[in-house]
Amino acid sequence: MILVKTRNLLKCYPMGLRKLTALKDINLEFQRGEFCGLIGPSGSGKTTLLNIIGSLDVPSQGSVTVLDKKIEELSHVEAARLRRNHIGFIFQTYNLLLLYTAYENVEFPLLLIEMPEAKRKKKVMDALDWLGIADKADSRPAQLSGGESQRVAVARAIVKLPQLVLADEPTANLDAENSFNILEMMVKLNREINTTFIFATHDEKVIRYLRRKIHLVDGQVVKDEIVNQERGNPCRH
Amino acid sequence: MPALRLAYRNVVGKGLRTWLNVAVLSLAYVLIIWHQGIFIGMLRHGSQAMIDYEVGGGQYWHRNYDPLDILSYDDAHGRIPAELSELISKGKATPILIRQAAIYPEARLHSVLLKGIDLSQTVLKIPSHHLKNDKEALPVLIGKRMAKRIAMKIDDYITIRWRDAKGTFDALEGKIVAIMDTPATAVDKGQLWVPLEALQKMVQLENEATLIVVGRDVVSIQDLPEWKFKEPDFLMRDIIEMVRGKRVGAAILYAVLLFLAMLAIFDTQVLAIFNRRKEIGTLMALGMSRGSVILLFTLEGAMNGILAMAVGAIYGIPLLVFTAQRGITLPEVTEEFGFAIPPKLFPFYSVGLIVGTVFIVSLTVTIVSFLPTRRILKMKPTDALRGKMS
Numbered sequence: 001m002i003l004v005k006t007r008n009l010l011k012c013y014p015m016g017l018r019k020l021t022a023l024k025d026i027n028l029e030f031q032r033g034e035f036c037g038l039i040g041p042s043g044s045g046k047t048t049l050l051n052i053i054g055s056l057d058v059p060s061q062g063s064v065t066v067l068d069k070k071i072e073e074l075s076h077v078e079a080a081r082l083r084r085n086h087i088g089f090i091f092q093t094y095n096l097l098l099l100y101t102a103y104e105n106v107e108f109p110l111l112l113i114e115m116p117e118a119k120r121k122k123k124v125m126d127a128l129d130w131l132g133i134a135d136k137a138d139s140r141p142a143q144l145s146g147g148e149s150q151r152v153a154v155a156r157a158i159v160k161l162p163q164l165v166l167a168d169e170p171t172a173n174l175d176a177e178n179s180f181n182i183l184e185m186m187v188k189l190n191r192e193i194n195t196t197f198i199f200a201t202h203d204e205k206v207i208r209y210l211r212r213k214i215h216l217v218d219g220q221v222v223k224d225e226i227v228n229q230e231r232g233n234p235c236r237h
Numbered sequence: 238m239p240a241l242r243l244a245y246r247n248v249v250g251k252g253l254r255t256w257l258n259v260a261v262l263s264l265a266y267v268l269i270i271w272h273q274g275i276f277i278g279m280l281r282h283g284s285q286a287m288i289d290y291e292v293g294g295g296q297y298w299h300r301n302y303d304p305l306d307i308l309s310y311d312d313a314h315g316r317i318p319a320e321l322s323e324l325i326s327k328g329k330a331t332p333i334l335i336r337q338a339a340i341y342p343e344a345r346l347h348s349v350l351l352k353g354i355d356l357s358q359t360v361l362k363i364p365s366h367h368l369k370n371d372k373e374a375l376p377v378l379i380g381k382r383m384a385k386r387i388a389m390k391i392d393d394y395i396t397i398r399w400r401d402a403k404g405t406f407d408a409l410e411g412k413i414v415a416i417m418d419t420p421a422t423a424v425d426k427g428q429l430w431v432p433l434e435a436l437q438k439m440v441q442l443e444n445e446a447t448l449i450v451v452g453r454d455v456v457s458i459q460d461l462p463e464w465k466f467k468e469p470d471f472l473m474r475d476i477i478e479m480v481r482g483k484r485v486g487a488a489i490l491y492a493v494l495l496f497l498a499m500l501a502i503f504d505t506q507v508l509a510i511f512n513r514r515k516e517i518g519t520l521m522a523l524g525m526s527r528g529s530v531i532l533l534f535t536l537e538g539a540m541n542g543i544l545a546m547a548v549g550a551i552y553g554i555p556l557l558v559f560t561a562q563r564g565i566t567l568p569e570v571t572e573e574f575g576f577a578i579p580p581k582l583f584p585f586y587s588v589g590l591i592v593g594t595v596f597i598v599s600l601t602v603t604i605v606s607f608l609p610t611r612r613i614l615k616m617k618p619t620d621a622l623r624g625k626m627s
């Protein structure tokens with residue numbers, strides 16, 4: 001089943017009088033259950049592409065279909081609904097809500113979809129358990145380490161069991177140990193509930209886990225390779 | 238969306254800044270209600286005094302009677318109309334005859350009004366029963382302000398000079414039989430109350446009156462050919478206008494106070510939207526629409542108003558209840574108000590006042606909280622996430 005499909009995607013940003021082409025001729029398909037990444041140097045357009053797939057941005061030309069919805073045709077409210085119901089985001093800088101506890105941060109997406117209290121509580125605790133941070137439920141982001149913060153962010157992204165998780169440099173601020181832990185969790189999630197993951201990264205630690213590597217250079221796909229590797233057995237460290 | 242709950246979390250999480258705003262706002266609530274309560278109390282007390290001592294349930298005025306034109310008084314009299322005689326005999330209306338006169342206390346001339354009132358009337362609180370006929374002198378009832386002004390005590394004698402209906406001067410001795418302590422200055426200053434029948438005889442206007450005060454319980458009232466009915470609201474329009482003027486004047490104070498509170502809230506909002514642009518981006522990424530984010534920020538601002546209500550209630554309710562029960566002692570200068578101000582004023586906090594104040598303040602807070610959030614409409618989620626204002 002095709003989850004995401006881009007057709008002749010072009011994205012330009014106005015740069016003074018000229019235009020900067022951030023993405024060009026992107027034709028990609030992502031299947032359900034993929035564990036793949038956009039790889040490329042800084043400025044190659046990884047974040048831009050991820051944001052468009054995540055309906056946070058729109059293409060300048062071409063078409064992007066996510067879960068049978070054309071991103072370029074969605075209203076702001078419809079895009080918000082798509083994200084709310086089906087997409088989880090993980091950011092390089094965690095982006096936790098600073099006034100909320102870890103528990104409340106993870107609970108937030110469920111509040112948005114108005115899940116009833118009892119069910120919500122269970123889901124939040126499950127997610128925290130899953131990521132091994134149940135004991136940090138009442139801590140606020142300021143009291144968490146980077147690794148813990150990112151685990152809360154992952155729990156927040158996956159708690160509603162979205163179809164698609166988009167992770168932009170999720171390990172860039174983490175050490176090897178924490179990166180490894182986070183990635184193992186993601187792999188496990190992908191394996192156990194078939195959640196689709198798309199990364200944007202240039203971190204070797206992440207790249208080793210990917211089963212599909214899409215190489216971007218100057219906004220264009222230069223290589224799209226499927227890696228044949230045993231699941232859960234990447235070469236470590 | 239449980240925006241209210243999220244907003245509450247955010248507001249309380251903001252700490253000191255929130256509590257400063259809340260403190261100023263709560264002061265606005267309490268001060269407005271307290272202050273306005275005093276004016277309403279003043280109006281209620283003043284109009285009650287007027288109703289009790291002067292206005293009753295309204296007055297029939299002889300068509301020539303114009304209270305602002307003293308010279309008209311001597312022509313303003315007519316036979317008490319038959320239509321009202323039943324009410325009068327039942328004690329539900331009472332005629333009053335007004336004549337000009339002069340008195341000479343301490344050898345100085347004072348112009349006064351002689352007001353003839355029925356001894357047995359109960360329509361007004363004027364203690365006319367004191368005016369029992371006395372063979373040697375005309376019994377006179379005065380108010381305490383008048384007594385002070387002309388330096389008279391009970392049992393003092395006073396020479397009264399007046400003109401009868403034909404314009405002939407006449408004079409006689411009056412005797413102060415009672416001094417009344419009334420909150421209504423309008424029945425006190427410059428007036429001598431005398432028995433109606435005696436006055437009618439003195440001026441040869443038997444069975445005539447200048448005005449007829451109707452009891453408060455009389456309902457069916459029509460104008461009569463020679464007599465025009467004046468509603469209590471008309472008769473009390475001066476005091477109503479005066480208090481209204483004072484209330485409006487006080488609004489300037491509230492406006493300043495509210496302005497300060499609003500400035501603080503506006504500032505907090507603008508700053509919050511700027512500081513929290515990355516958070517706004519995150520909220521959008523998590524699936525909140527711009528509208529929901531705007532609602533959230535607006536509610537956060539409006540929550541200041543709700544918290545202020547709670548905080549205001551904590552110190553405001555005891556203050557309001559205490560003053561409403563114990564009254565407020567007012568300084569002497571309040572005699573200048575021109576209407577009855579009691580030495581102890583009981584503020585009155587009506588439901589309308591409280592609901593109205595809460596409504597206006599909350600509405601203002603909400604509008605002020607909303608205005609800066611329109612900035613969010615122009616924000617792109619991607620820019621917000623990067624901490625950029627778009």
Ligand SMILES: Nc1ncnc2c1ncn2[C@@H]1O[C@H](COP(=O)(O)OP(=O)(O)OP(=O)(O)O)[C@@H](O)[C@H]1O
Pocket residue numbers: 013014020021022040041042043044045046047048049200202620
């Ligand atoms: N909002 C924007 N306005 C103008 N130019 C932008 C904007 N966002 C991205 N760009 C430009 O588009 C290009 C691609 O940016 P993008 O952020 O997608 O790169 P990236 O591959 O994610 O880089 P990095 O690895 O540094 O995160 C860059 O040249 C960048 O300067």
Ligand SMILES: [Mg+2]
Pocket residue numbers: 046047048168200
């Ligand atoms: Mg990037």
